[in-house]
Amino acid sequence: MIDLVSELERITGTRDVVVGADLRARAASSMNVESHRAIALVRPQSTEELSEIMALCNKRGQAVVIQGGLTGLVDGALAGADELAISLERMNKIESVDAAGRTITAMAGATIQTVQRAASEHDLLFGVDWGARGSATIGGSISANAGGNAVLRYGMMREQVLGLEVVLADGTVMSMMNSLIKNNTGYDLKHLFIGSEGTLGIVTRAVLRLRPTPRSVQTALIAADDFSDVVALLGSLDAGLAGGLSAFEVMWQEHYEMIVKEGGHRRVLPDGYPYYVVIEATGSNAEADAVKFEAALGDAMEAKIIVDAALCSSTSQRQKVWKIREDVDTFMRVLDPPIPFDVSVPIRDMEEYVSKVYADMKSTFPRARGTVFGHLGDNNLHFCWTVGSNAPETVEAVSKVIYSKLTPYVGSVSAEHGIGLAKRKYLKYSRSCEEIEWMKRLKQVFDPDDLLNPGRIFDANCCE
């Protein structure tokens, strides 16, 4: 049998099959400082080349791991020693922008930023954004159903995808390149591949929705005395701004105080309030939108659901507020070694859930210190804890405290990061055995030899 590398070289040419020292010099993942362990890494330039590669792997029973920008946080793209890595970095073109239909067609390896820029050339916006925009790819973001900064306004990645092309485990190219908002003609197969972390097929191209570019932005930092007031504020602002609310980011008192003090930020509002919320609305008409925003905040003041507010009247004020909210470095440094979490809970249960986690963490780990903040409008909380160690068994013990408390509220162990290898053993806290059983059956139908990202999301032992 001819060796795998020679066969791959025949498909892509030698330059796009990376092995040996070249391969070991590449990062294995964003989270991982080890060198690449894959058998080899191949970089197809087209759907056709990728199709040939998968036909070959299917024939040889060769497992593969699909790699985009390596910005995932759950080790989904971390290749094992017996796996072939397939990087889509050379399939990175924007194919077309349809300004009238407000869609963009991109290859899977294009970055979020590349798509954003191509859209902005037509005075349009791609509604997905987060810090890693320059590395994260369209294909990876679709496979992970990425979230980010604008979910409240535009939805997750799934909501942006109109059409998809995938390569299946046997090399078949499946085209579902729809560009229509409305198309009720049988099963909408693309949803199987969105959010399934590359385990059912390899995303190669997509048709994505674009939005009008906002022309105005209003930002404020407010303080509230009670969690119920925070919830009431969300409802009140969402109604008062008619869908224009684009951020509703809550920081619990100790989070705000720690960031401001340890991060050396200017206090936009004084310490001592139980909750701080960054509010932002985007619109189309600076004057009319300012009237609306101030009226909505005025209503909230009058209803006594907010106790203090700082409206940002300049870009620099706006940046100061966001720097507090986005200062990840400070809490990761103070809470050393940090154990971060990304969970979802229904808003009505959030306060109870958080206080149960705090109580249990403090009683289980005497040295525990944590903070909490999150995208409240999306049900999404981020915890960061430190307990004096981040040895695997400690991380597991902390994870069990955080995740097991989600089950009574039907919460999620992964709001936006996915499962990958890292959260596989916690999947059962959020999904029933019935559901996992059906995931396995679908995997069996689409990838009977378990070649695509094997073991990601679930393994054979899940729920057994």
Next chain:
Amino acid sequence: MIDLVSELERITGTRDVVVGADLRARAASSMNVESHRAIALVRPQSTEELSEIMALCNKRGQAVVIQGGLTGLVDGALAGADELAISLERMNKIESVDAAGRTITAMAGATIQTVQRAASEHDLLFGVDWGARGSATIGGSISANAGGNAVLRYGMMREQVLGLEVVLADGTVMSMMNSLIKNNTGYDLKHLFIGSEGTLGIVTRAVLRLRPTPRSVQTALIAADDFSDVVALLGSLDAGLAGGLSAFEVMWQEHYEMIVKEGGHRRVLPDGYPYYVVIEATGSNAEADAVKFEAALGDAMEAKIIVDAALCSSTSQRQKVWKIREDVDTFMRVLDPPIPFDVSVPIRDMEEYVSKVYADMKSTFPRARGTVFGHLGDNNLHFCWTVGSNAPETVEAVSKVIYSKLTPYVGSVSAEHGIGLAKRKYLKYSRSCEEIEWMKRLKQVFDPDDLLNPGRIFDANCCE
């Protein structure tokens, strides 16, 4: 073998198994004046009863047809003589409203209107609406992925569904009752059941998103000289209203003129313009929103993309405009016998597609007369044609003209109505054989004995 009716009666009691004259007295569907042809009709009161019914049908190899409000337009719920009808009319409760999380949990047989009313008791809105709101059910609307009046603003039914419970062909109850906006924990199985017209499982309960109730509405009828101006107007208004645009309904000249003349409507704008567009925006602040709306229309006037405009300053003016747009009776009466269509085409290809259809219709059918209007912002056009006959072979010949011209533009033979039995033979104009083959495989996995709505969407001969 005990007969089916006795076994059903053992599950639901005799009152909820309808047979004989009682059954024949019931409507077979909204489209069909024939009497009910099913073996029997059973009305479970709970998921548990439905589960028992399906376990029984699975054992007996008994095919079933699921019925909601019978408002579908593609004969999807029309029972055959060898099928058991299952009506979800008794599973019609609203289970709960979570005002903080802005979700509602409803049983599948609840009507759209029941859900709307329950939401409005909490000053919230359910974002799906159309004429048949009093009959159409949540379960049917999810199975059909219904569209309606508010797609531009809130999306299709799929975008409203957070969680789902279904009963599978063998009676298994599969719960996916998520209520979270963000939940990336493995495959999002609910999307398989949304829009698959009851062929993979029976929707029994759902968690649906609610929205803030708009507090202001702005409406105008405008006229444009060119299709390119209509397209430019959509882009300009969507940007100028920052997502507040809730309707963009285009009427081609002959449609507007026919409706106004034959329907006896007041001319809101004079005859003679090539295009008329109903524009509506909803918001939260009547004063600020009026400023925005007038500024956005002013910009369009200045850019010369609109040539005439009537702003509605009262509810009665608003109703007059909508009465023209929604006057289905007039064109169905004038274009007698009518052959209606519901298609999608990319906006950039719409003008060319429409003129090709007109040219071909006029040359193929000497007596052809048609009109066209539609939800342009959603890519969705509605045609109505008359050619002097609506005999099945004539309808088929007209359908082939309309649908075959969609293929080069990757258009859709069904924007919002679905496929059912009525459009099955045209599925191939919108979906590839590859895609249809995968639909069949999924059907085989979920319903190996073809018991659930058999033959809807596709049959064994599709693409063979």
